[in-house]
Amino acid sequence: MSGIEGKVAVVTGGASGIGFAIATEFVDRGASVVIADLNQESxxxxxxxxxxxxxxxxxxxxxxxxxxxxxxxxxxxxxxxxAVVANAGIGDHGALGTITEEQFDRTFNTNVKGVLFTVQSALPFLTEGSTIVLIGSTASIQPPRGMSLYGGAKAAVRNFARTWIQDLKGSGIRINVVSPGAVDTESLRSALGQALGEDKVAAAVKSMGEDNPVGRIADPLEIARAVAFLSSDESSFITGVELFADGGLAQV
Ligand SMILES: NC(=O)c1ccc[n+]([C@@H]2O[C@H](COP(=O)([O-])OP(=O)(O)OC[C@H]3O[C@@H](n4cnc5c(N)ncnc54)[C@H](O)[C@@H]3O)[C@@H](O)[C@H]2O)c1
Structure with missing residues (x-):
């Protein structure tokens, strides 16, 4: 028994990156998945x-x-x-003094408002034993320089979980956060390529991994496995936690 076999799950932002890996892993473990994403073609x-x-x-x-x-x-x-996995999210850079209203709205609309309505709209359909996993980030406690919008948004997501488990007390619905460090996705590589040039991407990925005790960045599957655990009956007494899947980065 995989613990999620036979379950029906929704994964937002499931058309690419970590969400795609989560949806694939859930299906591999016998679940049925509906992915929600912005663009019909993707x-x-x-x-x-x-x-x-x-x-x-x-x-x-x-x-x-x-x-x-x-x-x-x-x-x-x-x-x-x-099972609901609120994964859709976007990053943004901008040091204090340069942040625009448009950047604020875009980051918080997707990463905070989006998580709220992904969960709230699901509530009427969730029953005892259902699970919700919110995808956070190490930025919730260790926001990199110039990423206050993203860090603030992910801190809000983490606190949503702390509050919502109280709001849902007695319902049998569990809510947890999985917070990755850097993950080797196409979007990460393309952001690095744009910032540094394509020829510097491999070295940048290697150097990002050297910051954490494991010594490399994550494969999306490693995040998907953590999400599968918290979405399964095997984690039946775990609720409200922020599980860092970050190679130890946020612990040192
Ligand atoms: N990649 C990393 O290194 C990393 C690290 C920590 C946390 N995260 C978090 O993991 C989650 C997934 O990130 P990723 O790296 O896979 O990104 P990604 O860009 O590869 O995938 C995100 C997906 O979400 C979709 N999306 C964006 N806005 C949306 C919206 N408003 N409605 C519906 N779908 C929307 C995108 O179209 C895309 O398919 C995000 O919450 C992100 O903050 C990523």
Whole structure:
């Protein structure tokens, strides 16, 4: 028994990166997954790669109406919902003194408002034993220089979990946060490529990994496994934690 076999899960931002790895791992462990992401074409491409136990829905997490439509559709397709993974998120840079209102709105709309409505719209359909995993970041406690918007947003996500487990006391619904350090995704490599030039990407990835005790950055699958654990019955007495999947970076 994998602990998530037979469950129905929603993964936001599931068309790429960590969300794609989570959806793939859940399906590999016998769950059915609905991925939600911004763009229909990228959703369709991801669904085709993950296979028949995965379906998709184009939605913007920062729209409560989109989230309501998403769960309505999940119930129409599967008749139940067991696990929610609020993964969709974006990074942004800007030192204090340079932050624009537009940057603030974009970062907080996706990373904070989006997480709130991903969870709140799911609540009517979640029953005892259901799980919610929010994807945070080591930036919740160790925001890099110039990333106050992202760090502030991820700190908010972490505190959502602390509060919501009290709001949902007695419901049997568990909520946890998985906070990765740097993860080797296409979006990370393309951001490094844009900032440093393509020829410097491999060295930058290696050097980012050298900052943590394990000595390398994560494969997305390693984050997916942590999420699968917290979404499974094997973690039945764990709620409200922030699990750092970061090679020890935030612990030293
Ligand atoms: N990659 C890392 O190094 C790293 C480290 C720590 C935390 N994280 C967190 O992990 C999560 C996933 O990041 P990733 O690296 O896989 O990023 P990614 O850019 O590869 O994937 C994010 C996905 O979310 C989707 N998305 C963005 N805004 C959305 C919205 N408003 N509605 C629906 N979907 C939306 C994107 O289209 C994309 O498919 C994020 O919450 C991020 O903050 C990533």
């Amino acid at each position: 959703v369709d491409k991801a669904v085709a790669e993950i296979g028949s136990k995965c379906s998709g829905f184009a939605a913007d997490v920062s729209s409560s109406a989109d989230m309501d439509s998403l769960y309505k559709e999940v119930m129409a397709r599967h008749g139940r919902l067991d």
